Amino acid sequence: xxxxxxxxxxxxxxxxxxxxxxxxxxxxxxxxxxxxxxxxxxxxxxxxxxxxxxxxxxxxxxxxxxxxxxxxxxxxxxxxxxxxxxxxxxxxxxxxxxxxxxxxxxxxxxxxxxxxxxxxxxxxxxxxxxxxxxxxxxxxxxxxxxxxxxxxxxxxxxxxxxxxxxxxxxxxxxxxxxxxxxxxxxxxxxxxxxxxxxxxxxxxxxxxxxxxxxxxxxxxxxxxxxxxxxxxxxxxxxxxxxxxxxxxxxxxxxxxxxxxxxxxxxxxxxxxxxxxxxxxxxxxxxxxxxxxx
Ligand code: AMP
Numbered sequence: 459x460x461x462x463x464x465x466x467x468x469x470x471x472x473x474x475x476x477x478x479x480x481x482x483x484x485x486x487x488x489x490x491x492x493x494x495x496x497x498x499x500x501x502x503x504x505x506x507x508x509x510x511x512x513x514x515x516x517x518x519x520x521x522x523x524x525x526x527x528x529x530x531x532x533x534x535x536x537x538x539x540x541x542x543x544x545x546x547x548x549x550x551x552x553x554x555x556x557x558x559x560x561x562x563x564x565x566x567x568x569x570x571x572x573x574x575x576x577x578x579x580x581x582x583x584x585x586x587x588x589x590x591x592x593x594x595x596x597x598x599x600x601x602x603x604x605x606x607x608x609x610x611x612x613x614x615x616x617x618x619x620x621x622x623x624x625x626x627x628x629x630x631x632x633x634x635x636x637x638x639x640x641x642x643x644x645x646x647x648x649x650x651x652x653x654x655x656x657x658x659x660x661x662x663x664x665x666x667x668x669x670x671x672x673x674x675x676x677x678x679x680x681x682x683x684x685x686x687x688x689x690x691x692x693x694x695x696x697x698x699x700x701x702x703x704x705x706x707x708x709x710x711x712x713x714x715x716x717x718x719x720x721x722x723x724x725x726x727x728x729x730x731x732x733x734x735x736x737x738x739x740x741x742x743x744x745x746x747x748x749x750x751x
Pocket of ligand 1: 487488489490494495496498499604605606607608609632633634635636642643644645
């Protein structure tokens with residue numbers, strides 16, 4: 459395994475793999491502090507692709523001015539050890555200056571999809587995400603790029619960018635990996651103490667309860683949202699930022715629910731830590747059938 463810090467080296471290595479060796483490349487973009495969620499993407503990339511590149515880059519442009527960019531957990535030594543165990547071929551770990559040279563001024567804006575949900579609380583977040591992913595895709599030109607359903611809106615935004623700007627990569631979205639308690643695994647869980655971790659598991663319980671209610675026939679989006687909100691707020695340490703039932707492809711907020719793929723998306727504060735999670739309604743499987751889970 460090689461750790462690459464320079465954009466130019468990364469693109470020349472990737473070019474050789476594609477052109478001279480005719481091998482497929484899988485990219486797993488991450489901000490490091492790797493956990494089982496990231497590793498599930500790496501495992502699938504390893505299964506599907508000849509060469510696996512994992513990028514580890516805490517992207518400054520996707521953090522707001524009052525957010526945790528400075529304090530975001532970083533441990534490249536530990537990440538490298540984990541990725542060695544997973545037989546990853548390259549880690550791309552550039553500095554912020556390498557990605558954003560001094561006179562950098564070109565950004566990618568994925569219109570309306572960046573505005574609701576996370577976009578309301580984190581204006582500019584998806585502009586940063588789309589921009590860095592565009593740079594990674596252009597540098598590496600992967601055949602497949604792997605993302606987690608945990609960040610559902612991010613996956614929708616990236617898929618749309620790839621379609622609209624004609625990037626030649628296939629986006630693969632993989633299920634959310636959870637702790638035994640149901641809590642979605644996240645690098646930010648490191649900010650939580652044991653009690654807060656326990657309390658945070660209410661988020662998944664709330665989403666599961668709402669999904670069950672939908673399955674029993676409830677078709678009012680506002681009722682589904684109320685169930686999530688009241689269940690979460692029965693836990694005194696947890697405060698809802700938003701809960702919204704949206705079309706899984708357009709992110710349009712829905713009140714009359716039907717049989718299309720939909721998303722119940724939630725963000726909540728546990729103490730000062732902001733967590734997001736979601737569940738799909740009417741998930742469409744790869745073979746086109748509807749998932750019952
Ligand atoms: P991050 O390092 O938080 O930017 O995440 C990198 C990638 O890992 C993103 O595509 C995330 O959606 C994905 N990811 C993060 N947590 C999980 C999880 N618990 N399960 C599955 N994928 C995840």
